[in-house]
Amino acid sequence: MSAAAAPRAASCTLERRGERVVLVLAGDWLLARGGPSAAGELHDVTASGARELGFDCTALGDWDSLLVTLLHRLDAACEQAGVTLLGDGLPEGAQRLLALAGAVPRRGEAPPAHPVWWRRLLGGQILAGAWRGLLDALGFIGEIVLACGRLLRGRANTRAVDFFWFLQQTGPAAIGIVTLISVLVGMILAYLGSVQLRQFGAQVYVADLVGIGMVREMGALMTGVIMAGRTGAAFAAQLGTMQTREEIDAVRTLGIDPTEFLVLPRLLALVLVMPLLTLYSGVLGMCGGALVALGMDVSWTQYLNETRNAVTLAHIMTGEAKAVAFGVVIAVAGCHAGMRCGRSSEAVGKATTRAVVSAIVWLIVADAAFNILYQRLGI
């Protein structure tokens, strides 16, 4: 591999010399410059009927893997056609590399199949997979219920330190974003209502709309969405990474139930934090609404009185019940995705996506169910 002055284009030509064919290699064969595809030569070698293939490298300049790649292909083609490849005309380094590449025989068996997504859709595999996932999720919930039972009897391997750690991670650390979103949602509700109410000169009822709207509905829902994106995704990523690093296997083989040890502290922390954050979100939403109302000639005391009349304990409790359920949904979706994660970094990404998507879908489904239930019960 001497340093040539001016680079010359790579070329190869086939010549017949008596019994053997000779491939004349010339120019610089470098990956960085590319070379001829040599498909024709490859075909001619096998079709020529010659018994031997030799090489003439007198005009060969610089070379690297590009040349050996060609030789490697020739080697395979010659072996198939029963032509003997005589490497002695080649540079010594190339002969060595060629021998090294041929040292381990090619593996015969076919690689595992990786069908594309639409084939799997047509084959029903995606539907079947979703169904299996649902059944598996039910099983997972069953495991959690059993683990909770053991916890109540004081026989579970759930560590208090873990619980407090997740409490800190899910609660105080989320205050900032919950504050921002809640104030904005409160303002949005107020603007929405004021357009209608102003037509009747009833701006003061904005307080009712915002208060009840936040406490019954938007507080829990918005907090749920934030926590699904923030905490549910984090749970899935943490557990998924533990899965790829065989940490969950280690937990299991130490005789510790991973549901008790890993899932319960996360679930309990989120279930405790969600109602508190929802309450906080409701209060801040009303503040946001008040800001808008003050700009529409409603006084601060009017707004406060109106809110106090409208928002009853029943309203608050309906919101809190939702918050608890949402906490369960988010934690289960996140932990389930994480615990069932595959063993590669790509699988962690998929698990995180699945955690957030299924948490949000089930959040909305649960919210609708709650509203139908409340309607029937007349709460």
Added chain:
Amino acid sequence: MRTGDPHIEVRGLTMRYGARVIQRDLEFTVNRGDVFVIMGGSGCGKSTLLKHMIGLLEPATGEVLYDGVSFQRAGAAGRDALRRRWGITYQSGGLFSAMTLAENVALPLQQYTPLDAAAIADVVAYKLALVGLAGFEDYYPSEISGGMQKRAGLARAIALDPEILFFDEPSAGLDPLSSRLLDELILHMRDALGVTVVIVTHELASIFAIGNNSVYLDAESRTMLDHGDPKELRERSRHETVRRFLARAGTEGT
């Protein structure tokens, strides 16, 4: 630039994480065609030194020269040009799990060569054959064993015919047979490709089997104790610690 000329020179290198000094005043030369072993006990800073050599970490003081060119003083373009000449294999393979082996090896080729898809596929097939993985093009990393992942990582590292190959603990987590095969493969690569090899390991069997130059980092004194051919250091090192470290080879029997 012939075999035996200085290839990598480490000059007055001090490495720190924050205020904590890991190693200070490292000074050694790796010659062209060497298999250079970075050795020392666990936690003495071997991986840290490797990361400084490949520019993932900035030195507290000192510099690393490649063919007399300082990596630290090179600009962004100069650093890129230097990096292009290295192949690096990571402790756990470092393969992209969302890509097949063929796509993994093809990535640097697509990035830095003008070759078309068919030509790249040919080069990939050749590189995988070199590391003994012919026929595994369409496997994903998760579908092959740990030893095969290391070899696939090596195939990606040599995709662009590097001048220097860096390895961090290539035989960690491999069975003795796979680890010996990998050692042999590294030697074959060195002989056939004429590359310089820098390798982090504390496997004594590997150190003597493939190393012809080395540096010993000491965790206690936080500096290098000795450097040179490991077989000579075993007999004639000025430092008792180094001789003892290397003499364990006989008793371990691996």
